[in-house]
Amino acid sequence: MTVVLDAQGLGKRFGSFHAVDGVDLAVEEGAIHSVIGPNGAGKTTLFRLLTGVLTPTSGTLVFRGERTEGKRPHAIARRGLVQSFQMTSIFPRLTALESVEAAIVARERRALDCVTRFHRSTAGEARELLDSVGLGEVGQLRADTLSHGDQRALDIALALATRPSLLLLDEPTAGMSPTETHRIRGLVSELARGRGLTVLFSEHDMDVVFGISDRVTVLHEGRVIAEGSVADVQADPQVMAVYLGSAEVAA
Amino acid sequence: MELADRITARAAGRPRALAGALGVLGLVGGIAALGLLLPVSEALIVEDAVGVSVFALATNLLLGYGGLVSFGQAAFYASGAYLVTLGWRRWDWSFWLALALAPFLGAALALPIGLIALRTRKLYFALLTLAFSQLFFVLAEKQFTFTGGDDGSFVKFWATEPRHGFLLVLAVAAVSALALWWIVSSPFGLVLRATRENRERMEALGVNVFAHQLAAFMISGAFCSVAGVLFVVYSQTSYPTLLQWTTSGEPVIMAVVGGMFAFLGPVIGAFVYTLGHHYLIQHTTHWQLILGAVLLAIVLLRPDGLAGLLQLRRRKA
Numbered sequence: 001m002t003v004v005l006d007a008q009g010l011g012k013r014f015g016s017f018h019a020v021d022g023v024d025l026a027v028e029e030g031a032i033h034s035v036i037g038p039n040g041a042g043k044t045t046l047f048r049l050l051t052g053v054l055t056p057t058s059g060t061l062v063f064r065g066e067r068t069e070g071k072r073p074h075a076i077a078r079r080g081l082v083q084s085f086q087m088t089s090i091f092p093r094l095t096a097l098e099s100v101e102a103a104i105v106a107r108e109r110r111a112l113d114c115v116t117r118f119h120r121s122t123a124g125e126a127r128e129l130l131d132s133v134g135l136g137e138v139g140q141l142r143a144d145t146l147s148h149g150d151q152r153a154l155d156i157a158l159a160l161a162t163r164p165s166l167l168l169l170d171e172p173t174a175g176m177s178p179t180e181t182h183r184i185r186g187l188v189s190e191l192a193r194g195r196g197l198t199v200l201f202s203e204h205d206m207d208v209v210f211g212i213s214d215r216v217t218v219l220h221e222g223r224v225i226a227e228g229s230v231a232d233v234q235a236d237p238q239v240m241a242v243y244l245g246s247a248e249v250a251a
Numbered sequence: 252m253e254l255a256d257r258i259t260a261r262a263a264g265r266p267r268a269l270a271g272a273l274g275v276l277g278l279v280g281g282i283a284a285l286g287l288l289l290p291v292s293e294a295l296i297v298e299d300a301v302g303v304s305v306f307a308l309a310t311n312l313l314l315g316y317g318g319l320v321s322f323g324q325a326a327f328y329a330s331g332a333y334l335v336t337l338g339w340r341r342w343d344w345s346f347w348l349a350l351a352l353a354p355f356l357g358a359a360l361a362l363p364i365g366l367i368a369l370r371t372r373k374l375y376f377a378l379l380t381l382a383f384s385q386l387f388f389v390l391a392e393k394q395f396t397f398t399g400g401d402d403g404s405f406v407k408f409w410a411t412e413p414r415h416g417f418l419l420v421l422a423v424a425a426v427s428a429l430a431l432w433w434i435v436s437s438p439f440g441l442v443l444r445a446t447r448e449n450r451e452r453m454e455a456l457g458v459n460v461f462a463h464q465l466a467a468f469m470i471s472g473a474f475c476s477v478a479g480v481l482f483v484v485y486s487q488t489s490y491p492t493l494l495q496w497t498t499s500g501e502p503v504i505m506a507v508v509g510g511m512f513a514f515l516g517p518v519i520g521a522f523v524y525t526l527g528h529h530y531l532i533q534h535t536t537h538w539q540l541i542l543g544a545v546l547l548a549i550v551l552l553r554p555d556g557l558a559g560l561l562q563l564r565r566r567k568a
Contacts, residue, residue, distance in 0.1 A: 074458060088448060092448055093448055098445075103456050114439035
């Protein structure tokens, strides 16, 4: 398997606080790779380093054979590393269809095109993408009128519109009802299996993590304390210690 | 299903596009008739409203579509006005040459200002654009020998027949409005609106947001400059007050009053503001009080402005 994203000794220091401390992470192509850890373990900071929102204070980052540490977020996104946000991040007063069209235009590098019209294929592709995340019926509705679960699905559709080679999902089921969680879980799994997409995601819900992951990396206080298959991680004594009292992991 | 979708979409789209085109033709024709039928003194007021409509539309590209509040649009407006008067006085330029050059001057001026101001956000952006236009104000006032300073710079035109001037202003305004409509309904316009809604998200999708907003700033500057040229057609002059911050505030007020989320909202605002100003000032010295009250009422009650109130058509923000 080829490694799509390779972080070596990645670190981020805020003053004397090491939010992320020497993290090694290798994401293989086509895998669903999850990052777990207690609150404050550094998951979100790690993701912000990967997408270029934050610049690492140490370590290297290679995405598809190219060094990306210190690059601007839009440059990294153009390489194919695209994030769906922890707090659902959509365009409130655009319709769902327009939102996805904007994302497609961005991928086609036509954002600055104020002369020619939309390609005839754009609307069709946008509709297909909405269908694929289960939003086929609500394309004409304003994004801020959609349900929580639908907004999350739209967020994922926006990321998909850029045809990413690696999709980053930061806690995709955070704050969701069991039904919505189930839906997103199915969606992520289907995207990876059906489209051959590589997915890196962080998650609190252990059912989701152990249900669909190929590999799991466990962070604690900014460091990797375990890495491996679901079975490996579940059997790891250090992981159990960190999650002591957490029935989900112990089980 | 997708094919059926497309057919209904096209069927639904066509009559609306046709109705829209007819509506615009009717609007332009109606204004032209007003210009030809009204007494000259009245027609000049309508001409003023048509001219500042372009100013308001161009400013609303930033305000309504981009979510960028610029208080420095006067700099570009005045650049067009001064280009005509100074070009005519100093270099013997024809009006047409000045008209053709104005958008380039406006865009060229917007480039350095945008490069600096767009590095900041919201209030700081508004203050920086304001600072730049005040800088130009001081320059225009102090460079007496070049600009004519406070006395302004007058020009005498070929358009001695005021009706011709009216039709010229209307034609340029209609073409400008059409061009701006073309721009806001392009991929560029969609991304501009999306950036207004969520800047970080658009950046994460791979768009260089800074370059995008800079382009919008330059396009707006270009059309503000054209509006400045139109100002000279009916005023026959340019003066430093054009660069005052109040001049920058006017198109913003017009867009807010008329409705910044409807394409023609700023035009409604321009007419209400200009005609309101003209007729109120004959009856009361407190017209600004009334303007203030109207503005307050709209901001508090109908943020989508008169266009939202009229609900001419349901439009997406």
